[in-house]
Amino acid sequence: MSFTSEVKDELARVAPECSHCEKAALAALVRIEGTLFVSGPGRYRMEVATDVPSVARLIIRLLHALYKLKTELTVRRSVLHKTPNYLIEVPAQPGLAEALADMGILSADGGLEMGIDPKLVRKNCCAAAYLRGAFLGSGFISNPKSDFHFEITVESQPLAEGLAALLEERGIGARIMQRRSSHMLYLKSGNAILEFLALAGGHQAALRMEQERVVKSVRNDVNRMVNAEVANRQKASNAAVDQLFAIKVVLEHYGMENLPPALQDFIRLRVSYPDASLKELGEYANPPLSKSAVYHRVRRIEQMADEAKRRR
Numbered sequence: 001m002s003f004t005s006e007v008k009d010e011l012a013r014v015a016p017e018c019s020h021c022e023k024a025a026l027a028a029l030v031r032i033e034g035t036l037f038v039s040g041p042g043r044y045r046m047e048v049a050t051d052v053p054s055v056a057r058l059i060i061r062l063l064h065a066l067y068k069l070k071t072e073l074t075v076r077r078s079v080l081h082k083t084p085n086y087l088i089e090v091p092a093q094p095g096l097a098e099a100l101a102d103m104g105i106l107s108a109d110g111g112l113e114m115g116i117d118p119k120l121v122r123k124n125c126c127a128a129a130y131l132r133g134a135f136l137g138s139g140f141i142s143n144p145k146s147d148f149h150f151e152i153t154v155e156s157q158p159l160a161e162g163l164a165a166l167l168e169e170r171g172i173g174a175r176i177m178q179r180r181s182s183h184m185l186y187l188k189s190g191n192a193i194l195e196f197l198a199l200a201g202g203h204q205a206a207l208r209m210e211q212e213r214v215v216k217s218v219r220n221d222v223n224r225m226v227n228a229e230v231a232n233r234q235k236a237s238n239a240a241v242d243q244l245f246a247i248k249v250v251l252e253h254y255g256m257e258n259l260p261p262a263l264q265d266f267i268r269l270r271v272s273y274p275d276a277s278l279k280e281l282g283e284y285a286n287p288p289l290s291k292s293a294v295y296h297r298v299r300r301i302e303q304m305a306d307e308a309k310r311r312r
Contacts, residue, residue: 003143005052007205011055011132013155014201017125019024026062027103028133032154033094034105042097042110053152056086063090067099110248116162128168132200134163141193141205144212150187150196153179160185172196206207236277242271243298246305253308266297 001009016022034048042263050056058199062303063069090096100106105115121127121288134152142149154160157176160183164174167185172195173197187193197206249265256264278298282289 003205004139004141006051006233007141007202008136008139009054010204011136011200012052012058014132014283016129018123018124020120022062023066023103024120025133025136026059026066027105028130029059029137030100031105031159032101032134032137032152036100036105036112039092043092044096044097044100045092046100047297048088048090049085050088050136051083051085052136052262053084053086057087058136063088063099067095067102069093069096071097088188092261098190116154116166117156121166126175127170127201128219131163131166135196135200144209147195148188148190148209150169152185152192153182155182157238159183167196170195170199173200237275239278240270240276241275243301244274246302247271248309249305250301251312254304263297263300266294266301279311 016025030046030196033050034046034279037045039045046142048059050059051194060071060073063071069090070093072091074087074089076085077083088116094102094202097106097110101108102122104113116130121130134154139154140149140151152162153165158177160176163185164176167174172187172192174185174192177186188198190209194206194209197203197209227238247270250259250263251267256267260266264305265285266281269276269284273281273284276284278294280292
């Protein structure tokens with residue numbers, strides 16, 4: 001099961017906070033995933049499809065409980081994805097037109113409402129339920145182990161703008177992008193996605209996502225430390241090669257016996273420990289030397305090597 005399906009399964013089981021929350025959730029689901037067929041004045045039939053079994057059960061339960069509508073369920077299996085798809089058919093019947101109007105899908109004159117009926121989202125809990133139903137309909141959320149991404153796809157711009165406004169009122173910034181004939185409402189930041197999940201009631205999904213964020217943060221910190229250590233080692237190795245080359249020039253020009261004892265000791269240390277850093281060379285010295293003392297010897301060797309090159 002994908003992470004999106006897991007989140008939808010959890011959200012489909014969220015208990016309503018008031019008697020109107022279920023209507024708001026069903027209205028969003030039907031608006032986004034439903035297909036309405038008109039066979040004459042006031043005669044409608046409807047189909048709603050989903051690939052999450054708990055969402056299919058929720059739709060059927062709410063259609064029965066809220067509006068006493070008859071439904072027919074067909075389970076189809078996708079040849080491409082090898083996953084079942086649940087088609088809920090609501091045949092033409094008395095009360096369907098009234099139910100569609102009550103869900104804010106049909107206007108008073110029988111036309112389609114393009115935005116969100118304000119009476120459905122008057123209360124905060126109902127607005128959260130409507131957003132939850134929208135995600136149950138066409139929402140997608142990436143696995144938190146990868147990059148964070150969240151989207152809800154709708155057909156009309158007024159509906160996309162209405163959902164964005166509901167989120168904005170609750171401090172969640174969403175963006176809208178047109179994609180072919182549909183509109184995509186999306187969240188990119190991990191914080192915004194966590195806030196949506198908490199608002200919609202997906203607390204287990206939010207907890208899992210937060211755990212993955214912590215793991216990512218720790219992994220990134222470790223990677224930065226490792227990369228820094230590798231870079232430092234590479235820098236130290238490059239410096240050691242330059243020092244060994246300078247030592248070779250100095251020995252050829254001056255001879256070991258003509259160098260001060262401090263430089264002779266440094267040369268022996270560097271040749272003995274070619275991969276060591278200056279700090280490590282200081283620790284190997286007897287008596288131990290500070291890093292600055294070792295660096296002073298390095299600078300003296302390099303200066304002598306430069307002088308020798310100029311005299312050639």
